[in-house]
Amino acid sequence: MIKVVAENINIMSKYTGNAMRERDPKPIQEWAEKLTERGADLLDLNLGPARKGGAEMMQWLVKTVQEATDLPLFLDTTNNEAVEAGLQVYVIKKGPAVINSIMATPERMALQLPLVNKYGCEMVGLMWGPQGIPRDENERAVLLDSMMTQAAEHSIGLEKIWFDPIVVPVSSQQQELQGCTTFMQWLPDLAPGSQSTCGLSNCSNGSPDELRDILNQVYLCILKKCGITSAILDGFDDTIVNLAHDKMLDLENLVGRVLDGEEVEISGLGKQEKEYVKTAKLLLGHSLYSHSWLEL
Numbered sequence: 001m002i003k004v005v006a007e008n009i010n011i012m013s014k015y016t017g018n019a020m021r022e023r024d025p026k027p028i029q030e031w032a033e034k035l036t037e038r039g040a041d042l043l044d045l046n047l048g049p050a051r052k053g054g055a056e057m058m059q060w061l062v063k064t065v066q067e068a069t070d071l072p073l074f075l076d077t078t079n080n081e082a083v084e085a086g087l088q089v090y091v092i093k094k095g096p097a098v099i100n101s102i103m104a105t106p107e108r109m110a111l112q113l114p115l116v117n118k119y120g121c122e123m124v125g126l127m128w129g130p131q132g133i134p135r136d137e138n139e140r141a142v143l144l145d146s147m148m149t150q151a152a153e154h155s156i157g158l159e160k161i162w163f164d165p166i167v168v169p170v171s172s173q174q175q176e177l178q179g180c181t182t183f184m185q186w187l188p189d190l191a192p193g194s195q196s197t198c199g200l201s202n203c204s205n206g207s208p209d210e211l212r213d214i215l216n217q218v219y220l221c222i223l224k225k226c227g228i229t230s231a232i233l234d235g236f237d238d239t240i241v242n243l244a245h246d247k248m249l250d251l252e253n254l255v256g257r258v259l260d261g262e263e264v265e266i267s268g269l270g271k272q273e274k275e276y277v278k279t280a281k282l283l284l285g286h287s288l289y290s291h292s293w294l295e296l
Contacts, residue, residue: 001246002224005074005197006040006235009065011048020047023060029068035235036069039245044074044100044232047082054082062086066093074100074124074232080111087119100232101126101164104143113154122160124197125151127183133166136179137186140165144190158194162230163187167198170215170282171206174289181284184226197230198223200240203283208291217243218279221255255280 008031011017019027035043045061047054054077065073072095075086083099090097101124102112116123127134129143144163151161165180165187180198187196200223204215220231220243233240242248254273257264258280266274275294281287290296 002228002244003041003197003230004039004235004241004244005042005044005230005232006035007044007046007199007201007232008035008235009043009061010046011050012046020057020061025064025067028061028064032065032068032071036071038235038238039241040071040235041230042072042074042095042098043069043235044076045086047077047079050077050079050082054079055085058082058086059089062089066091070094072096072098074098076100083112084115084119087115087121090119090121092120097121098162099123102147103128104147105130109147109150113150113156116156116160117154122162122195123156124162124164126164127166133168133176134179135176137182138179140179140183141186141190144187148191158191161191162195162197163191164197164199167200167202167219169205169207170203170219170289171291174282174285177203177283178285181222181226184223184228188227195229196227197232198228200231200233211291211294213237213239214275214279214294215283216240218255218276219283220244221252221276222259222280222283224252225256225259251276258286259284 009016009028011020016028016031047058070093075083075097077083087097099121102108103126125147127140127143134140134143165183167180168176170177200216200220203219204212207215217240220240254276258277264277266277278294282289282293
């Protein structure tokens with residue numbers, strides 16, 4: 001079982017985004033309550049860049065959400081002032097706040113790592129380096145080493161870090177996606193005791209809408225097998241929440257067999273099982289991406 005970080009309270013959402021801009025607490029608290037009831041373990045509060053009035057908005061949002069739920073919160077914005085403003089008003093209930101995220105660049109680490117101990121929070125360590133998104137697992141490992149070194153210098157234990165490998169779209173970066181998968185397999189040995197997470201839906205970006213759900217679902221199964229401990233995902237998607245919480249183990253184990261290298265015979269499987277096997281092969285690079293992979 002892994003933790004579900006619900007991504008739905010987002011400035012880009014028409015429903016919650018408008019409520020944030022208008023400082024209307026009702027829609028936001030309604031969603032916070034529903035996401036809690038549907039099994040979210042944490043809520044991601046995404047303000048995007050929040051360049052104008054970000055600090056005030058984040059403080060208002062944190063207070064508004066914490067009136068409706070006791071769940072821990074990811075504070076998600078590239079505006080460091082807004083992050084710190086949110087941490088200043090955050091009340092620890094079921095867990096500390098989590099900064100989402102700190103890039104593995106010298107300037108961002110120097111700016112944001114001190115906040116972790118100052119406010120008793122945790123952090124997402126994003127494998128985004130000076131050259132941008134890493135190309136493979138080896139480049140991710142180099143960034144990981146750099147971040148662990150800097151975290152140690154700030155007395156931040158690995159248990160406070162949720163490493164994010166950066167998931168890339170299978171439709172345009174199929175081979176690069178393997179670097180993310182392999183890195184996740186390495187992570188428990190490279191950073192023992194750490195946590196991990198990812199923006200799961202990135203893997204299906206650029207794919208037709210009707211195919212995005214199965215890509216996200218199967219890639220979650222793969223990442224769970226690789227040892228990931230949480231994922232940022234749609235908290236209103238019952239199927240993917242159930243997968244995260246070990247309620248669809250037959251499908252998860254089927255994907256695990258493909259990951260383990262077994263040649264799964266699909267002729268006797270049902271429609272859903274066949275689609276999961278085909279999608280697992282696609283995501284693992286055993287077949288080339290096309291929008292029609294399920295029909296082949």
